[in-house]
Amino acid sequence: MTTTDLDDRRAETTAPIEELLAMRWSPRAFDPTAEVTDEQLTSLLEAARWAASAQNSQPARFIAGRRGTTTFDRIERHLMGFNRAWAPNASALVLAVVSTEDAEGRTLRWAEYDTGQAMANLAVQAHALGLHVHPMGGIEVAALQAEFDLPQQLVPITATAVGTIGDPVTLPERYRERETAPRTRRPLDELVLARD
Ligand SMILES: Cc1cc2nc3c(=O)[nH]c(=O)nc-3n(C[C@H](O)[C@H](O)[C@H](O)COP(=O)(O)O)c2cc1C
Numbered sequence: 001m002t003t004t005d006l007d008d009r010r011a012e013t014t015a016p017i018e019e020l021l022a023m024r025w026s027p028r029a030f031d032p033t034a035e036v037t038d039e040q041l042t043s044l045l046e047a048a049r050w051a052a053s054a055q056n057s058q059p060a061r062f063i064a065g066r067r068g069t070t071t072f073d074r075i076e077r078h079l080m081g082f083n084r085a086w087a088p089n090a091s092a093l094v095l096a097v098v099s100t101e102d103a104e105g106r107t108l109r110w111a112e113y114d115t116g117q118a119m120a121n122l123a124v125q126a127h128a129l130g131l132h133v134h135p136m137g138g139i140e141v142a143a144l145q146a147e148f149d150l151p152q153q154l155v156p157i158t159a160t161a162v163g164t165i166g167d168p169v170t171l172p173e174r175y176r177e178r179e180t181a182p183r184t185r186r187p188l189d190e191l192v193l194a195r196d
Pocket of ligand 1: 139
């Protein structure tokens with residue numbers, strides 16, 4: 001099996017950043033034979049659990065399934081478009097669900113931000129374990145809500161594929177090239193609106 005040269009995927013930075021952050025990227029070619037252990041999955045969810053959140057409101061919820069399980073299949077069938085072509089090879093799928101209200105029905109204003117933080121924690125933990133993740137916004141939100149019988153204040157926001165890098169040749173050519181193309185970002189100057 002040929003795999004992507006991971007050094008080619010390293011972020012180019014104008015100042016040093018933590019290695020795990022520099023090496024994180026989102027592959028689509030996952031090894032369909034690789035598995036994550038139950039313990040690894042627990043580590044990922046623990047990392048997510050310990051993310052910061054506004055007033056410690058902890059609005060992120062998770063539905064996680066390893067490949068071969070019913071939960072995996074129930075998430076997978078509601079991925080949209082091309083996501084359904086590559087994500088089934090991942091070792092696990094983690095559906096991130098935002099609790100938009102607290103127990104008293106008050107809107108949690110920073111709930112999406114907090115859930116994003118939780119999933120960022122999960123991504124970094126995955127990389128620390130030698131895994132890769134790929135978040136997907138392309139999911140059928142209403143269908144997933146129905147699939148898992150979620151009340152209206154629990155809203156699926158992303159599904160994240162977790163696994164081991166696979167052979168890009170398994171992807172259609174258009175996506176294969178993206179697997180090895182240089183990674184790009186806007187220049188820092190464009191993002192930082194003010195700085196002293
Ligand atoms: C909230 C969110 C939604 C995304 N949705 C999709 C998706 O539906 N399908 C997909 O292939 N990639 C998706 N991505 C992956 C991004 O395209 C990817 O993170 C971005 O191009 C930067 O690449 P990198 O993660 O390799 O640095 C999503 C990423 C995020 C954070």
